[in-house]
Structures are given as structure tokens and as C-alpha cells.
Amino acid sequence: MKHLPKRRLVVLAAVLALAGCAGGPHNVLTPIEAQAPGASRVDILVATTRSPIGAQPGELFTGERGDQLYYADIAVSIPPDAARKVGDVQWPESSPPDPTREFATLRADILQRPEALARFNARIAKTPRRQALVFVHGYNTHFEDAVYRFAQIVHDSDATALPVLFTWPSRGKLLAYGYDHESASYSRDALEELLQSLAADKSVGEVSILAHSMGNWVTIEALRQMAIRNHGLPAKFKDVMLAAPDVDFDVFQRQIAQIGSATSRFTIFVSRDDEALAASRRVWGDKPRVGAIDPNSSPYQQDLKNANITVVDLTDVHSDDPLNHGKFAASPEVVRSIGRSLASGQTLATGGAGVGDRLGQVVVGAASTVGSAAGVAVAAPFAVVDPRTRENFSGDIEQLGSNIGSTFGAVGGR
Template structure:
């Protein structure tokens, strides 16, 4: 009886924490297409902007300033926006407006939304964008967001990440139907399952636009969706048949470690060019583990167990970021986001193939006092 009482108290405590978090009002999401009447974007010195292309399984919203809602739509919707980044932006931060309208002098804004009526129109527009880039900037960065994320959250995170790592190519976000609420964990998890086919379809559309290569970055629960799509494509002998996927970065993966092992086994070791970012002080994953029967999530799992699967593991436990949950170090910790950008700019420098044994040591030199160990076919990197 005492055990049941202890479990009940733990569940009550966790629910209280969730309710407290959910009660905290965040920044407004209905900012898409809103211009500030007090600031002209064309005259604002130091303003940066990024076009972000959107692949989404969300249903259209009745509010045009949200564009798409947290409900699941039918098929795959396609759009693009322009995100402005304020002149005083700090690496690792997302400066969001606390009230409407956002002020581009100090806030991220999302303007010029365009929804494409057909796949062909989306591909043609993206192809024009890619061809307008210098040769060194014709890659695509595909970002798959995590749990508790609205479309607005996903868009500004994609723009911030691409900007802060100085990505020279074209950023694209795959936004699955997250409700954007902490109490909808199960809904979000089921939304990732419904989006698996659409992620494969979206990747095929991107390929039709003829980029030089792809870099794929997934975060949190988005890793579950990403790995399910990769597993599915591998079983159909369709994974990376063009060889354009250069790097897959799995940041803070919210995946049951046992499930991850079954997913990755569908890939031959030569195709496991994955960079897994973990942290043992990730509070979000700690909570996820508790509600998932106590099974470790990949983002907090034993590094050597992961490395033995043939992937490159980066332990970021000692790295500090701007988020108290330690769950977004890939984009919030300046040294991490800049390291990722530097290495992606070198083309295939993040690959872990045996014929390129110096790669990990080169990465290690980008962070002082880093520790590198070989474990089976994989690598383990520990950042100070």
C-alpha cells in the first residue's frame, strides 16, 4: 500500500508541475503576416531575414495570423514565410514579442506568408530559390521540431538555428500537428505516427527541387517521427538512394532506447551517419522517462550503448544553455550551434565512415578539452 501511495504522490507532483508550466503565458503565436505599423522593414538597419519553407501535416487555421493550427490535416500542406531577425539578436536566443504586434527592431517577426496550391508550385518556387543561391548555398536544412511546439514556434526556431550557425543554404521546417500544449503529450506522440508517410513525401518533394545536398536536424519527439520515417524508407530500400543526405543530427531524442535500437537496425552500419546529441541533465527527458515506465530516452541514455550502434554520440551534459530544462542545447548553447554550423559548412565532415577516421578528432578540436573515445563502430564525444 505504501508503494501505491508513493506512486500516487509522484504522479500528483508531476501533474502539478505540468499544470504550473502550462499556466505560464507564453509569447503570442498569432504573429504570422503581422507588420509593425511603427517600423518599416525596408529601412531598418542591421535587420536580417530568412525565407523558411514549410512542409506541414497541420490543418489550416481560421486565423490567418496562425496560418495552420494544432489539428491534424489531410495530406501535406506547403507554404513559405519570411522571418526577420532583430539587429540586436544574441546567438542562442529567440527574441519573441510579449504583445502584438511584434516589433522587428527587437523581436523576431514572420511576414509575407504564401501557401502553395500544388506540389509543383512549391517545388518550382523552391527550385528558383536554390538556383538563386551561390553554389556553396544550394543545400537544404530540414528541421523537424519536437513536442509542445506551435507552427510559430517551429518557424522561428528554424530561422534562429539557421541564422546562428550561419547556414548558407535554404531552411525548411517539417511541422507535424503538435497541439503546442504540455498536457497533450499523447496526442503529439500519435501525431508523429500519422506524419511518417508525409515526411517521406516531403523529402521527395525537396529532392525534386534539386538541392546539392540535405542536412537533417530533428529535436526531441521529432526524432521519433524522423527515425520512424527513416526506418520505413530503409525497409522499402528507398533511404538516401541519391546519396544527398550528408548529415542526420538527432538532438535530445525523445525516443525509448529499446525502440531506437529496433529502428536503427534497419540501416546497414555504413548508412548510420547520425550525430546523436545527449545530455544527462535534460529535465524534459527525465519527465518523459518517468511517464514512459522508467525506460531511458535516447537523449539521456548510456553513451557507450548508443555508440556501439555505430553512431557518433556527443555528450553535452556539461554545456550550459539558455533554457532551464537543458533540452535545447543544440540551438540555445552558442558554442554548440556554431560548432554545428561550422562543420556542416565543410560538407561531409560529420560523416563517421571508417575510411575517414580523422573526422571526429577534427570536430573535437572545435571545442577545447573535448574527450573522444572509440566505442565499437561508433564514436563518443564528451564536451566540457
């Protein structure tokens, strides 16, 4: 067996360290009775292709694929501003949570489509410009992770749009990348169905979309299908914001060419220090990922200008995100600028198909070989950049067990 390079060994060691400090409650969507004084409330309507079958109390939906589009209505309490840092999700340390300093759930209802539509229409009528904001999460994301992260984004951005979460079946495990990727593709028809419903709903004035990481794949594919079917995107689709897209730039160009950007403002958030996308490029070869390009270099500058796409370069923006993959949500100034853009209707100031099948094959295949540690080291940068998801490494590391030990032994002394 080949020895692991020192850089990869360092990544593996970091994974092990994170796994060792993992912990925290699951199934946090069990409602509490009262909201704390000074806390804020975010009400989110959910459309999901996840399955409710086998879900534990307080979980609602699993990471398995559902046979239809399901709906839910969830209210999240966010602790007073003095007790939290903008850009962070204050995860409960125990159950029930302390709403004075932690996120908590106030309501969690699974709905049938007619009731979900009735609640949506009642709320959209009260929002400025009758605007909906659809969020699509990335790889390695449990259902509650998606809910709480979106609640944080809505709160910290001061967005007045009606929050609509589209969440697809991610198992929330590092070594389930292949499953997650296929689940994203599995869900593109359902996302198009949701977007078509918003387009046809006369009570909706504007629709904005925010996607992250692998969520860009399912989002762009759904928009592509919609544009082909409808001969373009509806005029009410105002903003499409693509954060850290882990998508091949050549593929992205073809997708955008078929979507067209005449009616919608497309904005890409890029960061050249995004470690997750750097790892993706090492896996795939020399093809750049959209979220890590240098927007001022050739040919990207001219290509994006020709496509009428705005680029927000976050390379010099500091955040507590250790991989620089989630700056759009973790950086206070960035998340607030998103809210200002949504409120004003103005363009932002410039300033998990991502890796695809090959990574799925590398990581999942490695799990049954002596080189399993190498697979984890390659995959480590692709974890969702929320500290709570560190615990997702634990089961994978345990699964690899003795293989990791043997690898360390092979590398010892180098």
C-alpha cells in the first residue's frame, strides 16, 4: 500500500480530532411551549423529497428518499441577539433546549398539500412585494441542519421574504456522498414542481432562490428543465443566488445557456480559498469548480459578463468557517448584504452534482479497503461547514476502525 502524503495525513488527523469532540442532541424539532423574552421567531414552510417513514420524534423526515413531495410548517426560535453571534447556529446542548441562548423549535407540523398552500398564501400576502425566498441546501445535511441553517440565514439577513425550504434526501454522512449526489438528481423534478407552482400562483409577486454547494446542482438542473419547458424563466423569478457552486465550469456554461438570464439576476458567490472546492478540483483534475474561479481572470471574466452573471468575490472576506465553504451564511457582512439585496431588489455588490460520481466511488469504495483512511482524507473537506456536523465523522471513523490504525502504522516514521 502506498504511503499517505503528509498533507493528507494532516487532514485525516484533523478529522479524527473533530470526531473526538463530537456530540449534541439529535431530533431537535420537538416543539417547546414558550419563546424566551427577546428571542426572535422564523416561520419556515418546507417542501421535501425526504421520507417521513421511520422518522424519530423530533426528526420529522429521514435521509431516505420519499415517494412524493411532502410539506411541513416549522417555527424556529432564535436566542436574543446579545446571546449569539451573527452567522452562527447556536445548537442545543441538551433536550429540551434553553431558548435564551440556543435555537429551539416552537412548531413542527407535517402538512398535506392543500393546507400547506393555504398557509403559504396567507403569509405571502403579508410580505413586501409578496416575495418568496427558496433555499436549497448542500451535501451532508440532516433535515434539522437544513431547517436551523435556513432560519439563521433568514434572521441574520433581516430578509422580509417568505422563507421556503426545499430539502432533498441527504443522509448527513461523510461517506454517503454518492447517495447524496444521486438524491439531488432524484429531486430535480420535485424542485421544478415547486418552482412551477410558485410561478403559477397569482398571490406570488416575486421569487428568489438561494442555493449552496451541491444544492446548486439540483437548483440549476431544475431551472434548466423549467426554462426548456416554459421557453424561459418567469419574469417573477428575480434573483438566483448560487453560493460556492461545486459544479464544473464548462457544464455550468451549458446549463446557463439553456436557462438564459434575460429576466433573472444570477449571482455567484466565489472564494479562491474555498478548501472544499480545492479538494474537489484535485479529485476531478484540471477542470475548475464554479465557486472557486478567479472572476477577474480569462476566460471567466468575459464568459460571465457575456452571460450577464454577477460575481461576488468573497476571497478576502473573513469568517469562522474553517474551510471557507460557507462564507455566504457565516460572514455577518455577507449574509446582511443578501438581505439588503432582497429588500431593495438591487444587484448584490461585487466585492452536493459537484464532485459527482467519481468522489462517490472513491469514498464509498475506499470504505471496504485497506486504504480507507485515504478515502476519508480525500473526502474530509466536503463536509458541510457547520460545527454540529462534525459528529457525522464519528460513525465513519468508527466504521474504518483498524484500517486507519494500519495506515498510520504504514506512514509512521516519515
